[in-house]
Amino acid sequence: MQTESNQEWDRVWAGANIATMVAAQEPYGKLAGASLAVKGERIAWIGASEEARRRAATLGIPVEECRGRWMTPGLIDCHTHLVYGGNRVEEFEKRLCGVSYEEIARAGGGIQSTVAATRAATLDALVASAEVRAKRLMSEGVTTLEVKSGYGLDLATERLMLEAARRLGRALPLSVTTTYLGLHALPQEFRERRDEFVREVSGPWLEALAAAGLVDAVDAFCENIAFTLTETETFLRAAQNLGLRAHVHAGQLSDMGAAELAARYRALSADHLEYLSEQGARALGQAGTVAVLLPGAYFTLRQTTPPPVPMLRQAGVPLAVATDSNPGTSPCTSLLLALNMACTLFGLTPEEALAGATRQAARALGLHREVGTLEVGKRADFVLWDIERPAELAYALGANPLAGVVHRGKSRSA
Numbered sequence: 001m002q003t004e005s006n007q008e009w010d011r012v013w014a015g016a017n018i019a020t021m022v023a024a025q026e027p028y029g030k031l032a033g034a035s036l037a038v039k040g041e042r043i044a045w046i047g048a049s050e051e052a053r054r055r056a057a058t059l060g061i062p063v064e065e066c067r068g069r070w071m072t073p074g075l076i077d078c079h080t081h082l083v084y085g086g087n088r089v090e091e092f093e094k095r096l097c098g099v100s101y102e103e104i105a106r107a108g109g110g111i112q113s114t115v116a117a118t119r120a121a122t123l124d125a126l127v128a129s130a131e132v133r134a135k136r137l138m139s140e141g142v143t144t145l146e147v148k149s150g151y152g153l154d155l156a157t158e159r160l161m162l163e164a165a166r167r168l169g170r171a172l173p174l175s176v177t178t179t180y181l182g183l184h185a186l187p188q189e190f191r192e193r194r195d196e197f198v199r200e201v202s203g204p205w206l207e208a209l210a211a212a213g214l215v216d217a218v219d220a221f222c223e224n225i226a227f228t229l230t231e232t233e234t235f236l237r238a239a240q241n242l243g244l245r246a247h248v249h250a251g252q253l254s255d256m257g258a259a260e261l262a263a264r265y266r267a268l269s270a271d272h273l274e275y276l277s278e279q280g281a282r283a284l285g286q287a288g289t290v291a292v293l294l295p296g297a298y299f300t301l302r303q304t305t306p307p308p309v310p311m312l313r314q315a316g317v318p319l320a321v322a323t324d325s326n327p328g329t330s331p332c333t334s335l336l337l338a339l340n341m342a343c344t345l346f347g348l349t350p351e352e353a354l355a356g357a358t359r360q361a362a363r364a365l366g367l368h369r370e371v372g373t374l375e376v377g378k379r380a381d382f383v384l385w386d387i388e389r390p391a392e393l394a395y396a397l398g399a400n401p402l403a404g405v406v407h408r409g410k411s412r413s414a
């Protein structure tokens with residue numbers, strides 16, 4: 001147990017089973033009957049409950065008795081498309097009648113229909129609809145959320161989407177990171193001018209959005225229905241020149257070598273990865289790029305080839321799990337459900353799944369020094385759960401055993 005102690009504390013949580021999620025010998029980094037003290041926004045101390053209560057009494061500060069509840073780091077949803085206009089319930093019906101995602105995309109549906117609805121929306125409307133979804137995620141203990149743009153496909157709407165994401169982070173007790181998904185789909189107006197679109201996105205648009213402080217990272221959809229390896233590389237190189245880190249939608253429908261490209265640019269994450277070669281997995285492992293697994297999209301598209309999890313483990317690739325919350329292929333606002341699916345559909349262990357929404361998700365966002373584990377000095381983002389063992393978080397379908405959330409040292413009502 002860590003026993004760093006000097007500064008005063010504001011508040012103590014005592015008598016919890018703490019799943020620190022620090023990679024250690026104990027499963028889940030478990031500390032039984034332990035306490036955690038907070039000072040400001042930070043975790044000030046973690047240790048034995050007797051000492052915590054004694055010191056709290058001396059300091060005259062409040063003690064929250066956890067009565068054996070489990071405490072985990074605040075959950076991190078590291079891949080979402082939470083901001084958009086409209087929805088795609090019609091397409092959902094079509095797909096159930098047998099039309100494939102590729103066919104819908106080629107017929108100008110899919111992403112394009114959301115682009116039209118997003119371009120027609122106001123900033124207020126985008127924030128309002130995203131807020132409903134963000135609150136659903138928060139109700140299950142999400143304290144950090146990544147939000148991508150990519151439904152504007154013109155500079156003004158991409159800016160609006162990123163502003164909506166920033167505003168969400170200011171309006172809610174939630175940490176939001178923004179990703180400029182510059183290469184998501186080719187807009188109709190650039191249909192005959194692909195190269196020009198890639199140049200615009202990688203040049204003036206990226207520069208303008210980055211200069212406005214709206215871009216924490218970039219992303220590209222490298223796929224046969226989206227953008228080629230060369231186009232993706234043009235964008236990644238431009239981002240790298242501005243000192244921006246990248247995510248890459250890679251290997252969702254085919255293996256184009258996108259994982260190797262992501263690794264070459266030291267991307268924070270490569271996401272999806274249903275189609276991945278051994279060489280791709282090794283490249284990710286060597287680059288320290290996180291594999292973000294998105295079982296919600298796999299489930300919605302009724303795919304049958306899961307990501308090669310044993311190969312990823314073998315290559316030492318960190319595995320994260322996210323909702324991919326989006327209107328078309330993963331209308332999912334439950335990270336706990338994604339944890340279940342990562343276990344049942346992809347074969348992750350419950351501990352790997354929980355690490356995938358805490359420690360590894362933090363790594364996928366480049367925030368692992370700040371959040372993702374419960375350690376002294378890290379941000380005091382944590383969740384209390386009414387469960388007997390942490391595997392219950394991945395086990396149950398549709399349950400929500402949340403008993404309390406602390407974000408930046410402050411309790412927030414669930």
Ligand SMILES: [Zn+2]
Binds near residue numbers: 079080
């Ligand atoms: Zn996505």
